[in-house]
């Protein structure tokens with residue numbers, strides 16, 4: 174009798190164990206397929222961005238991704254939202270990040286809602302847990318979600334990045350990297366994201382991983398041979414460091430102060446030139462015309478950001494108002510935003526002082542753009558992981574839920590400003606879009622008023638909201654003409 178009850182008990186225990194372990198198994202499965210951002214709850218309200226202007230856009234150059242792939246959006250008549258900027262509704266969402274590299278504890282923080290419209294309070298951009306480990310050299314950050322099961326996100330997002338240990342150049346006590354943890358941006362900011370790519374990043378494994386992402390977000394469509402041949406010229410420490418000559422710049426200063434200059438009409442008559450030039454570094458982009466505008470925009474350029482496409486378009490579109498090409502000076506560095514193999518090929522040609530070997534720019538002499546004296550040390554190229562990270566974590570536009578997802582990317586100016594945020598200790602931003610953008614012409618060098626245009630390949634309103642949030646968080650100082 175007693176042995177019978179004993180057996181029954183054993184059976185029951187076994188059954189219980191089985192149930193518990195299968196529940197656990199299912200739970201683990203769910204947790205593992207969870208993405209860091211709740212993808213499915215982002216409502217599709219893209220029509221807001223689909224306003225087409227016949228005028229120039231803030232960055233008309235990026236409009237054209239390929240000659241055959243124009244990105245004029247279909248005009249929207251009924252659902253155009255008011256353009257007046259309303260402060261984004263801050264939807265509190267939980268977000269944590271364990272960053273062993275940064276040595277700070279997981280923190281529960283509010284994440285600013287990056288929805289841009291006044292009526293878009295239902296657009297919640299929710300970020301979840303991310304764990305980041307850091308070892309020497311390029312490593313992958315493992316995903317270790319620790320929250321309840323949620324919807325998956327599509328594979329093209331790829332919110333997992335290489336980690337690169339470029340040691341900090343200063344011990345600035347209140348630099349951005351130390352302040353960011355205390356802000357709403359702490360959870361999404363990765364201190365060891367590779368901002369720049371260089372020779373040592375080209376491995377078969379990395380090629381296999383990044384080939385999944387097209388355009389600026391990966392190496393999709395670029396064969397391994399081309400990649401090795403082109404990136405191998407970026408083989409010095411200057412190529413992997415944004416502010417490679419700080420030792421010659423610092424003059425005893427503890428912190429690196431950067432001015433990032435967009436081309437917005439707000440700079441016209443601003444008289445900010447001296448202030449801009451007074452920074453340690455001055456970043457500019459695309460059709461940055463300096464001659465004749467020094468009082469308002471300054472005259473130095475230490476970092477010039479462009480893609481081959483935007484550069485060629487700038488030379489075409491702004492020749493009439495005085496744009497002759499990238500700024501040329503002893504201190505100028507050139508940072509390619511690689512959208513296409515065109516960028517890799519032009520970069521190699523510039524580094525080796527040879528004509529571009531093939532593609533759209535075939536036969537072109539790079540000294541026409543970067544001067545005769547440019548050396549490989551002065552060339553840099555954004556890492557596709559960095560661009561994808563910016564898109565996923567700072568500028569996750571609703572465009573990604575549309576058929577335009579492959580041509581959407583952060584604008585060149587946004588990439589430049591966010592790159593400075595990840596490499597400088599202090600950032601002042603000038604000439605970026607502000608809520609009263611309608612009061613200013615598209616560019617500071619426009620001869621007559623041109624309204625800002627909105628196109629599907631960028632989300633300028635979302636970027637404008639981000640600048641406001643970064644300014645309010647004290648991470649950048651945004652010039653607002655007030």
Ligand SMILES: *[C@@H]1O[C@H](CO)[C@@H](O)[C@H](O)[C@H]1NC(C)=O
Nearest residue numbers: 310311372373374408410413
């Ligand atoms: C880059 O690769 C070269 C050649 O393989 C190697 O000698 C060098 O140590 C590497 N540099 C870094 C910083 O990993």
Ligand SMILES: *[C@@H]1O[C@H](CO)[C@@H](O)[C@H](O)[C@H]1NC(C)=O
Nearest residue numbers: 405406407408409524525549
């Ligand atoms: C970098 O590449 C150039 C050729 O592109 C080569 O002459 C030079 O020795 C390389 N330097 C290093 C440190 O590998």
Ligand SMILES: *[C@@H]1O[C@H](CO)[C@@H](O)[C@H](O)[C@H]1NC(C)=O
Nearest residue numbers: 411416417418419420421422
């Ligand atoms: C610093 O300046 C010296 C002298 O002009 C120069 O030789 C050296 O290459 C510079 N260093 C960097 C990192 O630019």
Ligand SMILES: *[C@@H]1O[C@H](CO)[C@@H](O)[C@H](O)[C@H]1NC(C)=O
Nearest residue numbers: 421422423424425426451453
């Ligand atoms: C370096 O610092 C000294 C003392 O603060 C200052 O007088 C000098 O003008 C600075 N030099 C440069 C090049 O900024």
Ligand SMILES: *[C@@H]1O[C@H](CO)[C@@H](O)[C@H](O)[C@H]1NC(C)=O
Nearest residue numbers: 609610611612613653654655
């Ligand atoms: C901007 O324009 C609005 C009207 O469109 C006007 O009320 C406001 O005063 C202007 N602001 C500035 C700074 O010019």
